[in-house]
Amino acid sequence: MTRLLTFALFLSIMVTLTGAAHYYVWSRLVRDPGLPPALARALTYGLIFLFVAIPGTLFLRRSSLGEALGGAIEALVWLAMTWLGLLLFLVLALGVADLVRGVWQIGRAFSDAAPLDPDRRQALARLIAGAAAVVGGSLGLWSVRSALGGVQLRHVEVTLARLPKALSGTRIVQLSDVHVGPTIHKSFIETIVAQSNALNPDVVVITGDLVDGSVQELAQHVAPLASLRAKYGVFFVTGNHEYYSGVDEWCAELSRLGIRVLRNERVSIGDAAASFDLAGVDDHSAKRFGGGHGEDLPKALAGRDPARELVLLAHQPKTIFEAQDHGVGLQLSGHTHGGQIWPWTYLVRLQQPVVAGLARFGKSFVYVSRGTGYWGPPMRLGAPSEITELTLRAA
Numbered sequence: 090m091t092r093l094l095t096f097a098l099f100l101s102i103m104v105t106l107t108g109a110a111h112y113y114v115w116s117r118l119v120r121d122p123g124l125p126p127a128l129a130r131a132l133t134y135g136l137i138f139l140f141v142a143i144p145g146t147l148f149l150r151r152s153s154l155g156e157a158l159g160g161a162i163e164a165l166v167w168l169a170m171t172w173l174g175l176l177l178f179l180v181l182a183l184g185v186a187d188l189v190r191g192v193w194q195i196g197r198a199f200s201d202a203a204p205l206d207p208d209r210r211q212a213l214a215r216l217i218a219g220a221a222a223v224v225g226g227s228l229g230l231w232s233v234r235s236a237l238g239g240v241q242l243r244h245v246e247v248t249l250a251r252l253p254k255a256l257s258g259t260r261i262v263q264l265s266d267v268h269v270g271p272t273i274h275k276s277f278i279e280t281i282v283a284q285s286n287a288l289n290p291d292v293v294v295i296t297g298d299l300v301d302g303s304v305q306e307l308a309q310h311v312a313p314l315a316s317l318r319a320k321y322g323v324f325f326v327t328g329n330h331e332y333y334s335g336v337d338e339w340c341a342e343l344s345r346l347g348i349r350v351l352r353n354e355r356v357s358i359g360d361a362a363a364s365f366d367l368a369g370v371d372d373h374s375a376k377r378f379g380g381g382h383g384e385d386l387p388k389a390l391a392g393r394d395p396a397r398e399l400v401l402l403a404h405q406p407k408t409i410f411e412a413q414d415h416g417v418g419l420q421l422s423g424h425t426h427g428g429q430i431w432p433w434t435y436l437v438r439l440q441q442p443v444v445a446g447l448a449r450f451g452k453s454f455v456y457v458s459r460g461t462g463y464w465g466p467p468m469r470l471g472a473p474s475e476i477t478e479l480t481l482r483a484a
Contacts, residue, residue, distance in 0.1 A: 104144060107173070110180050111140045117183045118222060121214040139176075142169040147271065166271045167467070174232060174430065174466025179225035181432070186217045232430060232468035240281060240461055242288075243475045245447060247454055248482045249418040251398035255363035257483035261400070262290040262319070264476060265423030266460030268330065270301030273462050275310040281461055284476055286318050292358060293319040295348070296423045296458065297328020297372060297404030304338040315346040321358045323348045326369040328404040328424060330464075332378045351402060353385040355393065358400075365398035368417075373405040386411055400481075406441045406457045413453040420455040421479070427459030427472030434471065445472065 119132045146169045149162055190213070252259075262285050269278065285293055295314075300307055317323045325348050331339050340350045349356070351369025358367045368389045376383030386401075386408070393399070398418050401408070406422040427445035428434025437444050443457045456479060459472050 100144060107140060107143055107176070110176050111136050113183065114176065114179050117187075117214075118179070118218045121211075122218045123211045123214070139169070139172045143173055145169075170272055170466050171229075171233065171468070174468040175225065175229040177430065177466075178228040178232075179221060182221035182225040182228075183217070186221050190217065228470065229468065232466075232470040235473055236463050236467045236469040240284065240474045240476050242284065243477045244480070245456060245477060246480045246482055247419055247447065247456070248484050249365075249398050249454075250452070250484045251396065251418060252365060252481055252483040253359070253363035253398070254483045256359055256365060256481065259291045259358075259481045260288065261292045261294060261421070261479045261481065262288055262476065263294050263296060263421055263423075263456070263458055263479060264461045265296040265404075265458040266298040266328070266426055266464065267295075267462040268298055268301050268460075268464045269307050269310050269462070272467050273310075275313060277462065278310060278313045281476060282313050282316050286316070288478055289318075290478070291320045292367070293317050293323040294367075294402055294421060295323070295325040296402050296421055297326055298330040298423060298460075298464075299325070299328070299343075300334050300339060301330055301464070303335050304342045308342060311342070312346070314343070314348060317348070322356075324356075324367065324369060324402065325350050326402040326404060327352070327372045327375060327382070329372050329374050332372065332375060332382070336375075336378070336382065337380065351389075352382075353388045355389050355399075365400065366393060367400050367402070369402040370408065373403070373408055384408065386415055390415055406443045406455055409442060409450050409453060409455040412455075413451040417453045419479075419481070420453065421458075422455060423458045423460055425457055425459070426464065426469075427457075429460070429463060429470075429472050430466070430468055431471035 115133060115136050119129050119136070124132070142165060146162065146165045149165070264281060264285065267273065267278070267281070300311065325343050327336055327340070340352070343350055353370050355366050355368035357364045359365060370384045370386055370389055371382050373384050384403070390399070395416050399416060401412055401417045401420045403412065403420055403422055405424045408422065409420050412420050425437050425441050425444050428437050434444055442450075443455055445457050445459045447454060447456045456477070458477050459475050461474055461476055463469055463474065
């Protein structure tokens with residue numbers, strides 16, 4: 090019931106916001122420029138179709154009709170998700186244009202300039218519409234190219250005070266926020282598994298938001314993760330999206346694939362001669378979903394020798410505020426996507442202490458991945474996706 094209510098709330102907010110955005114784009118690009126009636130009608134019907142397609146294709150994809158349509162529904166999902174991102178850029182471009190026009194009109198009012206005649210007003214509206222369409226469309230195309238052009242390999246070194254010298258040089262590969270689902274499928278997983286294995290890592294960690302869909306729907310696409318290889322193993326912690334997708338089923342499925350799911354627990358990395366602790370906690374928001382889930386760092390660290398080095402897997406960066414009080418040397422997180430599409434970066438900063446990269450809080454480090462996949466529109470602007478290779482160095 091909680092999952093259903095959460096989805097219903099998300100859907101209602103999405104429909105309201107996208108509806109308002111579509112009306113704004115229609116009013117500025119179709120109504121105000123005074124387009125020829127036939128063209129105006131075609132664009133109006135097109136916008137209505139795209140508005141309905143955003144939620145509609147996601148429902149169809151999971152229905153028996155969607156299964157019957159096969160590749161056609163997948164093409165519609167790609168269209169709807171790409172349009173969603175393009176819609177954002179059009180709204181931004183039009184918003185900036187309206188702001189500039191508003192300032193200009195205020196200036197004219199104070200200068201006692203004569204009002205624009207109807208022909209000049211329409212010419213101005215057409216100029217704004219054309220400029221916004223070019224700018225928004227260009228940003229959209231660039232963002233699609235960035236999202237689909239391959240995953241960057243990012244190398245990071247972190248010096249940890251308690252890391253045994255024998256383990257200096259230990260390499261951890263971090264995957265995060267893959268979001269297997271509407272537009273990310275098996276072929277993408279095969280690619281990132283090959284990239285990870287080519288690094289011959291000591292540890293592979295997946296820091297949440299792996300999936301956007303049920304095990305029944307996505308198991309075949311996630312299956313290549315069973316081929317991930319690392320000296321000391323592959324580990325996973327839940328992100329918030331696992332709780333929208335059947336978290337218990339996914340934990341069981343990943344365990345079946347040979348991936349160790351860390352739910353408020355820790356393991357030892359290394360051998361009897363030299364080792365450190367690797368801990369993992371449930372997502373920061375997990376408690377509200379019930380079922381025994383919830384972030385519990387004290388439970389994960391109960392009985393731990395404080396002289397040992399500690400690396401923590403926690404999906405959301407904000408866990409660092411508690412982690413620094415528990416002697417965590419390094420926290421690995423995701424969740425933010427680095428903002429994914431500028432200017433969302435600035436909004437993410439209001440909700441998380443770090444958007445991307447390495448930061449220090451007291452004696453603790455936190456590294457935040459920009460994400461290996463993407464969520465929603467197949468677009469990235471100013472925040473390329475990454476596979477991260479972290480090399481741990483002894484002080």
